[in-house]
Amino acid sequence: MASRKYTYPACRRDEQVVETLFETPVADPYRHLEDPDAEETATFVAEQNKVTSAYLEQCAGRERLVEKMTAAYDYPKAGVPFRKGPAYYRHRNSGLQNQYVMYKADALDTPANDWSVFLDVNTLSDDGTAALRASAFSHDGSLFAYGISRGGSDWQTVAFKDAATGAELDDSLEWVKFSGYTFTHDNAGVFYSRYDAPASLTSAAVASSADNAAGTETDKLEFQKVYYHAMGTPQADDKLVYHDATVADQFYGVNLSDDGLTVILSISSGCDPVNKVYIAPLADVLAAPSAADIAWNKLVDNFEAGYDFVANDGPVFYFKTNLDAPRYRVVSLDTSVAIPEPATTPRDAFTELVPQSTTGDVLQFAMAVGADKLVVSWMRDVKEILEIFELASGTRIADVPLPGVGTVASVSGARQYETFTFKFVSFLYPGSSFEYSLSSGEARLIDSTEVPGFDLDAYTATQEFYYSKDGTRIPMFVIAPKDLVRDGSAPALLYGYGGFNISLTPYFSVFRLIFVSEFKGVLAIANIRGGGEYGEEWHKAGSLGNKRNCFDDFAAAATHLFDAGYTSAPRLAINGGSNGGLLVAACFNQFPHLFGAAVADVGVLDMLRFHKFSVGSAWCSDYGNAEATEREFRVLHAYSPLHNVRAPASGYVPALLLTTGDHDDRVVPLHSLKFIAQVQHTLGHLDAPLMIRVEVKAGHGAGKPTSKIIEEAADKYAFMALALDVEL
Template identity: 50%
Template sequence: MKIEYPTPQRCDCVETLHGDQVDDPYRWMEDPDAAETKEYVDLQNKITMPYLENCCVKKKFHEKLVDLFDFPKQGCPFKRGEKFYYNYNSGLQNQYVLYQQDSPESPGEVFLDPNTLSEDGTVSVGCKSFSEDGKIMAYTISVSGSDWKTVKFMKTDTKEQLKDVLEHVKFSCLSWTHDNKGLFYNKYPKAATSDLGTETNSNIHQKLYYHRLGTSQSDDVLVLELPDEPQWMPGCEVSDCGKVLLLSISNGCEPVNKYWVHDLPDQGLPHQFNFTKIADNFEAEYDYIANNGRVFYLKTNLKADRYKLISIDLDNPSQENWKDIIPEKESVLDWIACVRSNLLVACYTEDCVNKLYIHQLESGALVQAVDLPPGSIVGYSGRVQDSFIYFKFMSFINPGVIYSMDLSKGDDNLTAQVFKETPIKGLVSSDYVTKQIFFTSKDGTKVPMFVTHQKDLVLDGTNPTLMYGYGGFNISLSPSYSSSRMIFIKFLGGVFCEVNMRGGGEYGNDWHHAGSLANKQNVFDDFISAGEELIKLKYTSPSKLAIEGGSNGGLLVAACANQRPDLFGAVICHVGVLDMYRFQKFTIGHAWMTEFGNPEKEDEWKWVKSYSPLHNIPDTGTYPATLLLTGDHDDRVVPLHSLKFIATLQHKLGASNPNPLLIRVDTKSGHGAGKPTAKRLIETADCYAFIAAQLGAEWHQ
């Protein structure tokens, strides 16, 4: 069926970029609130939504997804003050509900239910931070998926909402002083629009403030501003002992930060803040773990690409006096937490699966390894004052098991006990198999991927296959459960593949840097090689292979579709970074220059010029069926990326291409966080219906 695409106005916008003439005919789409942009969005949705609705498996997939997604989902219990809390969703609730209980074994009662904040579930609760005595909870609220947050406060005994409200908050810390009288947080200058989430102006001049309960936000104490460095972001936390303020200054998304400290009085704030600069450069990352008096323990990648634990004496902080407590290992130290004052819980990534170990704090000596099957730790609770921990395990075919460990009885033979399992009706894990496959990329690098499918799958090259990747920002992909992927596998005879490409953090900073900046092409080569390997092993064939990614992963799939359109049958691109010439000009895009480079510098522009999805769409040939997805309130990767890309794609290839080239723009929706369950399920069914239609996947009951 031939699709009549919109024909938006092409303006005469041309600029010279490092000597090149660059056409930008859809520059006007950068204004999301303009009438012309909104009209264009409506025209696209009027094509896309009926197309998706008419895909033959749409209704069946959505019905089955609603059925199989309807199972209880619970987070790890955590203690604050004298009470325990946990996040819980009964199955299809739009937002998780926070419950309060006297103990992890006692019945819980609703403490904060975000589902009551809006009829359609588009108001969500994000970060929660409790005062040291546990009597006050600060929490953030977001509307329509925006990164902008409002901070509110409530009493934990009566659930009374306090009058305090903090606005203009984004990418913020929330850290209480131990006198329970207030907290540190981050604020940006007041935005120019009342509809927060649709603006595109750059987020700069973030400042650090202290808010004292019972006072107006206008009276908050300015702790730190950096007027000469508008893109720097200062966050902080108060040490476990409450005596030291730990300041971390970041500049972009590279895992490096400046690290400053300041002693705090027992009550109130210092008369002025004169920080001691423990590390005053952007050479490494420092993350506070615990302290024993003036000896502080930090996780760092200083001369350790896979991270290590060090100690620093604040009374003698020169770097030559720093000590290694847990040295760097072959596997990557993902995170580490102190519990029972003297034990460390360390989570490592070993060949893309998580391993858990218990160490002594002061010596770093290994106490024991925690026995777990291959998978991921997706939740953890346990603090320095606790004598217990909870952690949640998940895999591609296991929706989640919460384990508990009692650490109060000594260090001998610590065992993890099952606290709560998550059964799924109709799912028999033994019917499926996950394999880890190592393949060789274009330059000879060995790269892993996970492949999940039914145990009796026939390898004849005809299986519909979905390949997913991210490959950036030092973010590691690890096994996780997905109801929609299991439906794809079980009812559409599908194969799901997750690729652990360079650019991620699976093997440390070296692995990350091998896929960033001048090396970004390695990420695309890895993903393309993974597809070729699946075809070689007869899992699938090009017409049966779909690729999916979001944000940086959206950049990935769009770039790969441009470079190898012959290799893929369908492309699902969520909220992609697609205009690599101008990404740094909008909202928080400037922070990504540490990953992609700065297009305003000629040498670095040449990196992005070679792969920028918007600027490398082929002029001729057959392009794989493509579905772009974005949200009108995405103020992380603003919608202009997707709008300009689809307009260019349809202009160049729409008339001749036999495959659909579509975009789905959701309203009251952002980058993904906080999206209500109902919206997620409809969007997911649309994506898989599109995939099934393009790959010729038939429904098998």
């Protein structure tokens, strides 16, 4: 065997760990790395980080990348302003603040310098790793609930503020995850969902979800519960509203009807866009001696379709649904009429208001605004448009003018206001916020984001289409310098996701533009199957037994870039995160000849055991479960990155970098740790660097501080530069 070019940390292989699934032996020699608290795991992580850091130091341009990224990111950023009660609020970042600051003003047109600080989470930690996650105002805007996560974990500790005075209230909620907050209209209390504290943390005497240890555990999340918290009382006295002790992996969401009189309970299982819908009078919910005594009116009691509550007029409720409409529609339901068989979808009870598009558009969201209007966002070939409808009749009234081709990043409005606000962004359009008047039908520009240091006119952003292996037409966005010569020599970065009904729409990122400018290269975003770009059929075409389509679509995207003269295999890097990390790792295994570098962020990489950890069981809706049926096992075993690492006959594999965080309690780090151990064991004798970067006090990505975002981006680009032979 040839001498190794890189020396990787030793990792114990336990060849005795073998399970038999459907008469097939499956080895798992690195299972010991599943224990995040083991000294052996900690040593492995520390040694891997040393190797990666030493390698990245070979990139002479890394520090310049950090300086360039820091300077480029140092511009004022702002979310869309929104109204709650008598005041307006807005999230802003002066440039390099680790977290956005929430500001407040009495009027929308208040000069920027005159808005007052309402909430600054930067004060909650020295390193910026305390982050604002879910939040909600009461109906009248007088109370504010906000969840704070620490170290990147999905766990939230919920605090409350008096919105008028800014005073912090004594109320506090622990062990909250994957929950919204819904106040009763009299501000007496709030509905929320939570879990029991994880057993591994309880046994370690971790008493709070704000503890630094929360988020490092791998315990399987089970049995979420809905509670009602009466303001001014301890959490221990909260009233249990709903809990199903027979189903472990359900999620719950609570809304109140527009009049505040009815509780709307949404029950989902997994990540598919399907749910049950139960309702009950608020007075009955609060008066019931126990959760078992609440008499729910089960409008829909099956998982055939999805229903998002939009609004109600008395007993008539409006929903966005994919029932018999894979690209979605809006329907109404008279809840005063009894539904005899809720376990069977009551199709005849629904009245269609906004039908499914006949031209292939996907209805993204519907929001009731003003007394009787509906603002609807459609996606047309991965580009968004806004329209106004009458709520009760579904009659289309008007288009909302947009600046160009891009994404409506946020919409904020309510039925008590005659205006709503929204933000528009695109690849070369940093963003503008608008206020739309329902009475005049005009959109007024509030402000636009300016990014110094970039001549955005020097780049082009185009949409192209290519064909996958089975002939399916796939869209892809390409961002490149206007003066690019298409001779196949330019470096390129191909990004993909392809899962969970999530669409990759145009958005602005200085980091992506830095790749284009500093690498003098091409950025491509492939809208492969599995996402939501063309509705539920597109999603299903890339999930479960069709998952192979995602990998073929991504490989075909690379081939299209070659054929179009943008780049060549040695100059192409691929990147994706979470489900996109699975995509990159699977393509690293299956199509090594197509890429020069592969960077897989926080990836799901052990497809036979993912459902055993944290919230992984929810992903069975997209992936399947290797222990459920032989067919599911065969499908998963065939592409699971961990179980398909083999040295190619050519002796070539692309450079590989995995990234993860020690507080990632969504896709736990064990996926990346086991995969890199297997890759280095099997392929470590080859010339390609095979590295992992494990960040401390970092999670799946949400809430990551600016300082860590910049450092991670610089490391990834330095790795790509070394792999693609680019001088920075």
